[in-house]
Amino acid sequence: MAKIHLGRNLLDHQLLDVNGRRCGNVDDLAIEGGPGETAEVTAILVGPGYWPQRSGWVGRLAGRLGGSKRIRVPWAEVKRVRSGVELRKEAPDYGLGSGDDRLRPLIEKIPGADR
Amino acid sequence: MRTLSSLIGRRVETESGIVLGRCHDLAANLTSTRLEVTALCIGRTGYLDRLGIGSRKHDEVSWSSIVRIDGGTIVVRDP
């Protein structure tokens, strides 16, 4: 059992899948349980769709440019919290890293891309 | 369901109206299966605490003392 701070130790930290692949940042956290109940973090929220609620006009502008993608990663999928947040499965299993996956076939058309 | 970002930055005051400060972070217990929120971290300087400047001392108000969350304010029981 360890005491951590959600803002300092989790928010904006790197997400890593089971293979160590970088697949986004912790853009926000979902908390369930309100006043009078115990509250726990139930999911990690990832994606430009969550930026507008982060902070003011910069977040809204960035969100409009970045798109509306929103991904929920249930907290149970977190294997370990160290420098980054390590997940149990591969990025595509959560829908993460799709930007890279969609771009890859195009990049690979250029010779030398997989040297 | 609420988000972390919706809680950070909110003003925290007691039922009788005493303003304790702003919530700049949440403290939590991490186990192998759950991450349970235990307290609000309140600092007068807010953002500077997030940056890590100055003394790390801040006040913690336990989550269970929250009475209600409305508008932009978190209301806690009087100590």
Place this chain on the structure above:
Amino acid sequence: MSKVFSLALGILAAIGGFVDIGDLVFNTAAGATFGYQLMWVIPIGVVGIIVYSEMSGRVAAVSGKAVFDAVRERTGFTVGLSALLASEVVNLLTLAAEIGGVAIALQLLSGLPYRLLLVLAVAGLAVVIWTIKLDWIERLFGYGGLCLVVFAVAAVKLEPDWGKVGNGFIPHIAQNNTLLYLYFVIGLLGAAMTPYEVYFYSSGGIEDRWSAKDIGLNRANAFVGYGLGGFLSLALMIVGGAVFLRHGINPEHLGTTALGAEEPLGKIGLLLALVGILFAVGGASIDTVFSGAYNVAQFFGWEWGRYRNPSGAPRFALSWLVLFVLALAIVMTGVDPVMLTEYAVIFSAVALPLTYIPILLVANDPEYMGRFTNGRLANTLGVVYLVVIMIIATTAIPLMILTNVGQN
């Protein structure tokens, strides 16, 4: 390869890579305008970049975080994004200036038209990055950049008044033309403490999987590489003072800088100077374009890596390609690369606190650094340079305006 050998290689590459177009322009111009009076600024700049790099390298080694990971985590989304935008704009200006510099050097060597060489330069650099392993790229450009040592030889051969040179190391403010003098102080410091070099260095450390035991290597690299590189800056200023001041020449063209080596050493001096400029600036442009891509990828959490093949990090690869295209567009407008360099250095100085402050904070945070937080020396220097950086950042633009970008 033994650690000593690879350290030596790293240092050689760092020397050749230390001097970029900002240093070439500002150091020579400073010598041409004020003789040896500004020599004292160079060691201050060198120590500054050593302090910044050592901290960033240590943060990378111990916490596994590169600069923009730390910036985002520490300052949050809004401030972090603003810092990212500012850094990318500065990066782009710097990249454009460097591409212009490469084209000018190629033009002087080949006689081909400038605009054609701009396109060839970018295409060539992109192909090199795409196909050649980074280790070989660093060696190629690092060693080629070592040709700049010709300026050190030239400086000695010119037999400057060494008494006056020595006096230049005593910090003072010129009574004549004070505003222009201060502009050069800011420019020299800004040119020495270029952030992109630090982003590149710390990201590379993470890719090389540095750990706590590499901290010594990190320090050696920073001290020796940048320290020796600082000597090249001194040489450029001496050449500027000994050749151009005497003739009343204001080196507004990169070619003029190269002529500074021709005067004492003849055609071979000129040739080595041009080759050195070509490789040093070309190598710098590779560092710059990667650091621009690193920052974006790190901030948004994408996969990144210069050792990876492009298909391993597609958005990262696209980022540096896009940066090259944008920089090419900027410099194709015909803007003078020397003027562009001055703007890039000044804006880079203004943006410096945005990334220096988070690194200073993280370097002091035991949660990230364990027992490797800043010791007293590192913190004393770290805070001293924080003050220096804040002074530079706040006075840079006013001085630029008041001196009409050094045209005064």
